[in-house]
Amino acid sequence: MSDVGDRNGGNDLVRFEGVTKRFDVAKPALDAITGAVRGGExxxxxxxxxxxxxxxxxxxxxxxxxxxxxxQVLGFDxxxxxxxxxxxxxxxxxxxGxxxxxxxxxxLDLYADLRGLPRHERxxxxxxxxxxxxxxxxxSRLAGKLSGGMKQKLGLACALLKKPKLLLLDEPGVGVDPISRRDLWKMVENLTEEGIGVVWSTAYLEEAEACDRVFLLSEGKLLFSGEPKDLTARAAGRVFRVSxxxxxxxxxxxxxxxxxxVVDGVIQGDAIRLVTVKDRETRFSAAGDAEVTAAEPRFEDAxxxxxxxxxxxxxxxxxxxxSFTVEGEKPVIEARALTKRFGDFTAADNITFDxxxxxxxxxxxxxxxxxxTTFKMLCGLLKPTNGEGRIAGFDLRRDTAEARNRLGYMAQKFSLYGDLSVSQNLQFFAGVYGLHGAHKRERVDLMTSIFDFRSRQSMSAKVLPLGLKQRLALACAVMHEPEVLFLDEPTSGVDPITRREFWTHINGLVEKGVTVLxxxxxxxxxxxxxxxxxIYRGRSIALGSPDELKARVANAENPDPTMEDAFIALIQASEEERMAA
Structure with missing residues (x-):
């Protein structure tokens, strides 16, 4: 690749200077940004x-x-x-794709034809x-039948059919579990050892933190360019843990x-993580008798x-x-030995919790x-092979309609009507949930105001940005003030700011007594x-609070594991037990 390096200068595979791109006259999608992408990074x-x-x-x-x-890419304009x-x-x-x-x-055969890969090399x-x-x-498996992680691996394989000098990955980790994301990351790291340059767009900030360099964009402007640790350092001395x-x-x-x-705060198990304004002392009066200690900054904080x-x-x-808050009630959601088989395959096996x-x-x-599968059985969308589920005391087998009327459901994939406008979707779902007259108009107007849909009421749902699609889906799910809320990967692919907004609403609803799965x-x-x-291989392999699950995998080498560490360690331990049996 020396010819590329000579043409571009140094080890730069991409150079962009003063780049502006508009789709909207009023606001550029990219606004005079300048930067470079290096090989082997x-x-x-x-x-x-x-x-x-x-x-x-x-x-x-x-x-x-x-x-x-x-x-300029690979030396070409x-x-x-x-x-x-x-x-x-x-x-x-x-x-x-x-x-x-x-x-x-x-x-693979089709993309080999499209990429012109010689037959003797295939x-x-x-x-x-x-x-x-x-x-x-x-x-021999159809691509549509692959899991999310396997689909991404196949996409990566097709992108690598002719070994590229530059690999462009647009949010490859969306909808993929932490184990599959780590597998993808290791594959890509191996490619950089061969000198290949990789651009990895991501909504997962732990991925961004592991990059060699990052570009932080907002509203088309380049706010930061450099090593992740340099951005993380900007939050030093301003991060605290309340326990x-x-x-x-x-x-x-x-x-x-x-x-x-206080500029940001999130829940971490039984504790709270806070980020404060630079050069200002904050007293945390609301913390009361809780313990406040300094914490190491993360890329996400900055x-x-x-x-x-x-x-x-x-x-x-x-x-x-x-409000649904009533003390001393029975569990609102109950799963008792829920099992679902598809032919000889057991998708969910004896799942129990309340x-x-x-x-x-x-x-x-x-x-x-x-x-x-477990989720859909409890929603009443799948009939269990064995076991039972209850929502607010109603049996999902016998009282399906009554149980469904108590819940709001937000599907994993955007499931609203793309050809209907924002306003039409709100009106439709208000009707589906039995709202009518003045109450219906009041709730539709309220959702429009809360989620800032006023300027977008006539837009087709299918053309909304992902964050707005998720807002619309949540608005439709809570239109009828349900006491139970089912959220299936509700923020997949959504940026951290939008995720925080989403969880601010969810936390507030829970404090009103809404129960969330x-x-x-x-x-x-x-x-x-x-x-x-x-859940792993259809069975529940661990049940507990986030802190309890993290404590189960803590050891001398990793005394303070993250939730991702716990996720991977518990699944690896379960797989080792299965192989040994």
């Missing part, structure tokens, strides 16, 4: 929804041209030599990539976020601070929610583990849960 693109990450990646492919400024650029890069788009009705092998190339991605056992909290930690978080000088802080602790949605009113319960597990691949979201069931 992973460069992270991070920023909130609409920051310009995907636009920048598409400019690097030569499929899109800048309005002003220049983009994107305006003059897009074909030369496209021959030397690999590109994996944000959405799964392969053919779901073709098998793994058929997708057998060896396929063998190498299938071994690299651990897909050899699945060559030993008397009473409900969500209530304390809400009060702390409203204190002057990221949120640079973007102006989190959304605060107030939830207008929760303030308008009726959830008291006003708690958040998390279902965690790798892709394909059985958590969504959630599945997620974001381990920081798992920290919000009161209890967690970790």
């Amino acid at each position: 992973i460069t992270g693109l991070v920023g909130p929804d609409g920051a310009g990450k995907t636009t920048l990646i598409r400019l690097m492919t030569g499929l899109m041209l800048p309005e002003s400024g220049t983009v 994107t305006r003059k030599d897009p074909a030369a650029i496209q021959a030397g890069i690999g590109y994996m788009p944000q959405r799964f 392969l053919y779901e009705d073709l098998s793994v092998q058929e997708n 057998a060896a190339t396929f063998d190498e990539l299938l071994a690299f991605t651990d897909l050899k056992r699945f060559t 030993g909290i008397p009473g409900r930690r969500r209530q304390m978080l809400t009060k702390l976020l409203d204190e002057d000088g 990221f949120i601070d640079m973007l102006g802080g989190g959304p605060g602790g107030r939830s207008r949605l929760a303030e308008t929610q009726r 959830i008291p009113r006003g708690q958040i319960f998390g279902l965690l597990g790798p892709n394909g583990a059985g958590k969504s 959630v599945t997620t691949h974001f381990m920081d979201e798992a920290e919000y849960c009161d209890r967690i069931s970790l």
